[in-house]
Amino acid sequence: MELYRAHVLVCCGTGCTSSNSDQIITQFDKLLPENNIEKEVKVVKTGCFGLCAEGPIVVVYPEGVMYYRVDPKDVAEIVSEHLVKGRHVERLMVPHPASPSSEANSSDESNFFKKQLRIALRNCGAINPEEIDEYIAHDGYLALGTILSEKRDPLDIIDEIKRSGLRGRGGGGFPTGMKWEFAAKVENDTKYVCCNADEGDPGAFMDRSILEGDPHSVIEAMTIAGYCIGASQGYVYVRAEYPIAVQRLKHAMKQAKEYGLIGKNIFGSDFSFDLDIRLGAGAFVCGEETALMRSIEGKRGNPTPRPPFPAVRGLFNKPTILNNVETYANIPIILTKGAEWFASMGTERSKGTKVFALGGKVQNVGLVEIPMGTTVREIVFEIGGGIPGGKEFKAVQTGGPSGGCIPASLLDTPIDYDNLVAAGSMMGSGGMIVMDEETCMVDIARFFLEFTVDESCGKCTPCRIGTKRMYELLTKIIEGQATLDDLEALEKVALSLKNGSLCALGQTAANPVLSTLKHFRNEYIQHVVDKKCACHVCKGLTEYYIIPEMCKKCGLCAKKCPVNCISGVLGKEPYVIDASQCIKCGACMEACKFKAIIKQ
Amino acid sequence: MLSYAVGGESTVGKTKLTPEEMSKKLDEALTHYEGQGQKALMSALQEAQEIYGYLPLPVQKRVAMTLNISVAEVYGVVSFYSFFSLKPKGEYVFNVCLGTACYVKGAQKILERIEDNLGIKAGDVTTDRKFSISACRCVGACGLAPVILVNDDVYGRLTPEEIPGIIAKYKEA
Numbered sequence: 001m002e003l004y005r006a007h008v009l010v011c012c013g014t015g016c017t018s019s020n021s022d023q024i025i026t027q028f029d030k031l032l033p034e035n036n037i038e039k040e041v042k043v044v045k046t047g048c049f050g051l052c053a054e055g056p057i058v059v060v061y062p063e064g065v066m067y068y069r070v071d072p073k074d075v076a077e078i079v080s081e082h083l084v085k086g087r088h089v090e091r092l093m094v095p096h097p098a099s100p101s102s103e104a105n106s107s108d109e110s111n112f113f114k115k116q117l118r119i120a121l122r123n124c125g126a127i128n129p130e131e132i133d134e135y136i137a138h139d140g141y142l143a144l145g146t147i148l149s150e151k152r153d154p155l156d157i158i159d160e161i162k163r164s165g166l167r168g169r170g171g172g173g174f175p176t177g178m179k180w181e182f183a184a185k186v187e188n189d190t191k192y193v194c195c196n197a198d199e200g201d202p203g204a205f206m207d208r209s210i211l212e213g214d215p216h217s218v219i220e221a222m223t224i225a226g227y228c229i230g231a232s233q234g235y236v237y238v239r240a241e242y243p244i245a246v247q248r249l250k251h252a253m254k255q256a257k258e259y260g261l262i263g264k265n266i267f268g269s270d271f272s273f274d275l276d277i278r279l280g281a282g283a284f285v286c287g288e289e290t291a292l293m294r295s296i297e298g299k300r301g302n303p304t305p306r307p308p309f310p311a312v313r314g315l316f317n318k319p320t321i322l323n324n325v326e327t328y329a330n331i332p333i334i335l336t337k338g339a340e341w342f343a344s345m346g347t348e349r350s351k352g353t354k355v356f357a358l359g360g361k362v363q364n365v366g367l368v369e370i371p372m373g374t375t376v377r378e379i380v381f382e383i384g385g386g387i388p389g390g391k392e393f394k395a396v397q398t399g400g401p402s403g404g405c406i407p408a409s410l411l412d413t414p415i416d417y418d419n420l421v422a423a424g425s426m427m428g429s430g431g432m433i434v435m436d437e438e439t440c441m442v443d444i445a446r447f448f449l450e451f452t453v454d455e456s457c458g459k460c461t462p463c464r465i466g467t468k469r470m471y472e473l474l475t476k477i478i479e480g481q482a483t484l485d486d487l488e489a490l491e492k493v494a495l496s497l498k499n500g501s502l503c504a505l506g507q508t509a510a511n512p513v514l515s516t517l518k519h520f521r522n523e524y525i526q527h528v529v530d531k532k533c534a535c536h537v538c539k540g541l542t543e544y545y546i547i548p549e550m551c552k553k554c555g556l557c558a559k560k561c562p563v564n565c566i567s568g569v570l571g572k573e574p575y576v577i578d579a580s581q582c583i584k585c586g587a588c589m590e591a592c593k594f595k596a597i598i599k600q
Numbered sequence: 601m602l603s604y605a606v607g608g609e610s611t612v613g614k615t616k617l618t619p620e621e622m623s624k625k626l627d628e629a630l631t632h633y634e635g636q637g638q639k640a641l642m643s644a645l646q647e648a649q650e651i652y653g654y655l656p657l658p659v660q661k662r663v664a665m666t667l668n669i670s671v672a673e674v675y676g677v678v679s680f681y682s683f684f685s686l687k688p689k690g691e692y693v694f695n696v697c698l699g700t701a702c703y704v705k706g707a708q709k710i711l712e713r714i715e716d717n718l719g720i721k722a723g724d725v726t727t728d729r730k731f732s733i734s735a736c737r738c739v740g741a742c743g744l745a746p747v748i749l750v751n752d753d754v755y756g757r758l759t760p761e762e763i764p765g766i767i768a769k770y771k772e773a
């Protein structure tokens with residue numbers, strides 16, 4: 001094996017690739033030989049480090065120095081200064097508000113990483129996802145190898161997973177071991193193992209990052225699942241919108257097949273298991289397990305009533321288990337380190353860690369993995385670095401369109417499945433969107449309802465019609481046309497939706513409304529009674545106004561106005577907006593250099 | 601073999617195909633799926649859309665015949681999934697991410713600016729078929745919010761003022 005004195009890790013997740021990390025690699029490939037150090041320094045293309053907002057990210061080992069927002073043009077300096085002369089390029093090392101001094105730069109120390117515990121993401125950003133040997137060097141395929149060479153009893157493995165306390169990371173939180181046990185105990189010649197990588201929650205990208213950064217962990221876990229329940233075929237259902245993830249997964253499957261880690265007679269045993277990829281086609285409801293299976297069968301993604309549960313009758317009417325990407329990523333390490341190790345982390349009823357995609361109005365946008373029981377406050381203010389621009393925190397939204405908002409008063413809630421449900425939200429797959437004082441909660445509720453109206457499959461009436469009615473009522477509120485009766489109606493429809501829908505999509509579609517009504521009722525009342533939107537987000541309740549004393553009479557706003565509703569005399573009279581003609585596009589406010597235009 | 605020529609040229613990819621070439625490519629692609637039934641439908645449609653850029657009725661009929669299922673079945677699936685399009689797309693597709701992270705960072709304003717600038721609404725295509733806009737759900741690049749994709753080019757951390765410049769770049773292209 002070749003030894004290198006330094007390793008340069010370049011993040012090639014979707015976020016960083018979008019900001020040209022592939023060009024950074026090209027630059028390194030060109031400049032290392034020019035400096036005659038290509039035999040001393042190895043460039044590794046890795047998955048996501050997590051701190052996506054500061055990408056593209058480059059980390060240089062052995063020091064572990066992290067460079068942020070690296071431009072392909074900066075590569076020459078990193079090579080000549082750091083790699084040749086051993087001097088860190090200070091200017092690229094976190095000019096970041098979250099870390100107080102540049103001394104705290106090493107990736108283990110900065111606030112963003114300090115509170116995290118990377119288990120599901122253990123290999124993301126550490127190995128090259130396109131090299132199976134690197135995964136193997138990190139104990140990859142050790143769990144599978146041990147199981148097959150020792151001919152371990154499947155029920156014993158399932159028991160270990162049950163004892164670890166692992167619950168489904170896709171949102172529902174069903175104990176994974178139990179799911180496997182049900183399927184294992186059903187007698188049938190044909191069974192299937194499926195992986196849900198149809199990450200449809202807007203604002204969530206955990207599964208994508210795992211598939212991009214550590215695809216082999218999912219392949220290994222699915223193979224183990226196949227052995228446990230007695231299946232010989234698996235399907236990964238992945239979003240077509242994730243081209244990099246699909247390509248890395250395909251590549252990993254090919255490598256695993258070449259190494260004999262999937263396919264016929266794995267590790268020389270009599271166990272055979274094959275994997276296939278099925279691409280999703282952009283339907284949120286296909287994240288629901290029965291709908292997902294219909295979609296793999298080539299049908300419309302309509303959910304079917306349960307029971308029968310998929311463990312009894314799932315894909316092609318055969319016993320099937322379906323787990324989410326993050327759940328699978330936990331399996332190999334649980335089996336190598338033991339159930340007790342995993343169960344020692346987390347809270348009483350939620351063990352291990354959870355990955356969240358932290359986004360929205362927060363300083364450190366990115367992927368974070370925390371032990372269960374970490375509080376919302378720790379995530380937002382310590383790991384997330386707080387709200388940018390000195391704005392006030394308002395709420396955190398978890399669980400996407402099925403979840404709810406956690407207000408400031410519940411910031412100290414320790415995160416686990418049950419606490420989040422008690423707070424009126426849910427774990428969901430792990431999107432966590434931070435909202436500040438400028439976010440209107442009624443508008444956000446309507447945003448989610450617009451989403452569910454679009455994504456409701458239309459099969460059951462409460463969901464098909466209920467989401468639409470709720471959307472209409474919310475629109476009425478936002479436009480200032482609603483009365484208090486409408487508010488009451490909104491709550492009533494929300495509850496019928498919750499009680500009457502066939503699948504989780506409809507049952508949870510009301511959550512964004514119910515939770516905002518619970519925690520931010522005053523904002524609804526303001527919209528309905530005072531006809532005001534305090535955040536100036538709702539157009540129907542907002543007017544643009546030019547403060548005459550501040551107007552420099554330059555006329556720029558009038559020039560920019562697309563409907564010519566601003567009048568005044570250049571250099572002489574302050575400009576005035578004709579509110580009756582104004583379409584509230586905000587172009588004037590953007591154009592004004594003197595901040596003389598306000599929303600009120 | 602029946603001809604399934606569809607009006608207009610394919611606008612997908614760099615090379616423009618004639619209707620005859622598209623039809624030939626479709627035939628080639630579909631040979632793998634002959635008689636496989638419903639379970640191959642999604643994959644077959646995905647390949648067909650790669651070629652045509654969208655799924656007009658004649659293409660759907662061709663897929664139905666190949667798989668030996670009804671056209672209604674095919675249409676049901678096409679109209680169910682948002683990835684499948686019944687309308688042609690422009691040469692440059694402006695995909696505006698309306699995921700939650702982008703939304704709270706002002707994606708709606710970005711979309712409105714693009715709509716104003718191109719004079720079409722989301723889901724539509726300009727008469728010269730040069731541009732189309734679609735509002736998409738999370739592309740998973742939340743760290744760069746708000747984000748748009750123009751074909752494969754990603755533009756992140758956008759403000760509405762940057763939009764006219766971006767559009768101009770593609771108008772000249």
